Each structure stands twice: as C-alpha cells, then as structure tokens.
Amino acid sequence: EIVLTQSPGTLSLSPGERATLSCRASQSVSSSYLAWYQQKPGQAPRLLIYGASSRATGIPDRFSGSGSGTDFTLTISRLEPEDFAVYYCQQYGSSPCTFGQGTKVEIK
Amino acid sequence: EVQLVESGGGLVQPGGSLRLSCAASGFTFSSYWMHWVRQAPGKGLVWVSRINSDGSSTSYADSVKGRFTISRDNAKNTLYLQMNSLRAEDTAVYYCARLLVRGVMFEGFDPWGQGTLVTVSS
Numbered sequence A: 001e002i003v004l005t006q007s008p009g010t011l012s013l014s015p016g017e018r019a020t021l022s023c024r025a026s027q028s029v030s031s032s033y034l035a036w037y038q039q040k041p042g043q044a045p046r047l048l049i050y051g052a053s054s055r056a057t058g059i060p061d062r063f064s065g066s067g068s069g070t071d072f073t074l075t076i077s078r079l080e081p082e083d084f085a086v087y088y089c090q091q092y093g094s095s096p097c098t099f100g101q102g103t104k105v106e107i108k
Numbered sequence B: 001e002v003q004l005v006e007s008g009g010g011l012v013q014p015g016g017s018l019r020l021s022c023a024a025s026g027f028t029f030s031s032y033w034m035h036w037v038r039q040a041p042g043k044g045l046v047w048v049s050r051i052n053s054d055g056s057s058t059s060y061a062d063s064v065k066g067r068f069t070i071s072r073d074n075a076k077n078t079l080y081l082q083m084n085s086l087r088a089e090d091t092a093v094y095y096c097a098r099l100l101v102r103g104v105m106f107e108g109f110d111p112w113g114q115g116t117l118v119t120v121s122s
Helices: none
Strands: A004-007 A010-013 A019-029 A034-039 A046-050 A063-076 A086-091 A103-107 B003-007 B010-012 B018-025 B034-039 B045-051 B058-060 B068-073 B078-083 B092-102 B105-112 B116-120
Touching: A004 A086, A010 A019, A019 A034, A019 A086, A019 A103, A034 A063, A034 B105, A046 A063, A046 B105, A063 A086, B003 B092, B003 B105, B018 B034, B018 B092, B018 B116, B034 B068, B034 B078, B034 B105, B045 B068, B045 B078, B045 B092, B058 B068, B078 B092
Parallel strands: A010 A103, B010 B116
Antiparallel strands: A004 A019, A019 A063, A034 A046, A034 A086, A086 A103, B003 B018, B018 B078, B034 B045, B034 B092, B045 B058, B068 B078, B092 B105, B092 B116
C-alpha cells in the first residue's frame, strides 16, 4: 500500500498569503493518478486537482498543483477567506487507493 | 445537477448490521464506477470499497473484507453498502463518490455525497 504523507499538519496563514502544501508518497505515483481535495467542516470533500496539475471544473486559478514521482505540491497563490479548510491528496494508481492524512490551513 | 445522496446510517450495536444507500441523479449512473470512502470522527479519509459500472467487479479495503459488501442497482440508480459484523472502529461518516475517468485518465472522485454517520456502540 502506498502511504501518502502530507506536510505540514497545520499551516497558519493570513488571507492574501501564499500556501504551499506537500504530499510525499512512499513509492512513485504516476502523476496521472494524483488528486487533491478540499474539505470544510461538516461538508463532503470537493475535488480540486486531478492528474497532479489539472484543475477540476469550477476551481479558481489561484489553486495549482505540481510534482511527479514521490513529491507533489498544492499551491494556493493568494488565500481567500473561503480557502481555510483541510486539504487531502489521493493516489489512485496503486490498489488500494489511499489518501494523505490532511493539511489544515487555518487563519493566523 | 449531478448529485449523490446517502442514507441508512445510524446507531448499531457491535456485531450488528446496517445497509447504506446512495441515490444518484443528474448523470448516467450505469456508466460510472462508484466508491465508498469513510471518515472517522476528527480523522482523515479512508477508502472502503469500489464497484465497476455493471456490478461485476468489486474491491475492498482489508479492514472490511469479508464483512462489507458493495452492490448497485442500475435500474434504481442506487449504490449500496451492506455492513455486517460491525465493530466500534467502523464508526465513521460514510461517503459515496463517483469515479471520473476519461479514457484511461483518472480525473478524481467527483461528486461526493453529503455522507451518512454510522455509530457502532453498545
């Protein structure tokens, strides 16, 4: 099973700042099979990024994804108030599908 | 509008059973693989099970294998998760999610249902 480790666990930032979230895999993951999700309290996860760098429908361009192999990054260029949430990476290239433990982006 | 709505959660005693349902609307349900993902209180997302579009192939996480059964009724646009021999550690919000694939390209789980809470406790 591929283990995804996200860092940091919590990111404390102010609106307007840049957020950089990391997802490291225990084995190489095809970038085609790496996705990112956003989850707000009491809500279901929402797809942000698939294929490591493609934005899902309706996702603002302040969200971007990059990376390959074992290291992937989600960047939020300028944090808006609605972006404070928990973010999860997911790999689907190797069974079972696995998720990272999440990074919480909180208001500083 | 593409939508998934789960139901069937509740309080059940250890060793008991529960069947979750996920009603799909706004898309051709029979064309998509579907997944169940769970989230224990205050914890992260954990994949549980998946089923292919016609129901002929299924897969399970080791933690639920032999206890949970995923199925679907394409005529009713509904996904199911039969959960038997429930344990305290199965307590979680259970989400159903549609797998998006374009050709062989994985495009994520989207959408997700709102979730249904299963609590296993005596």
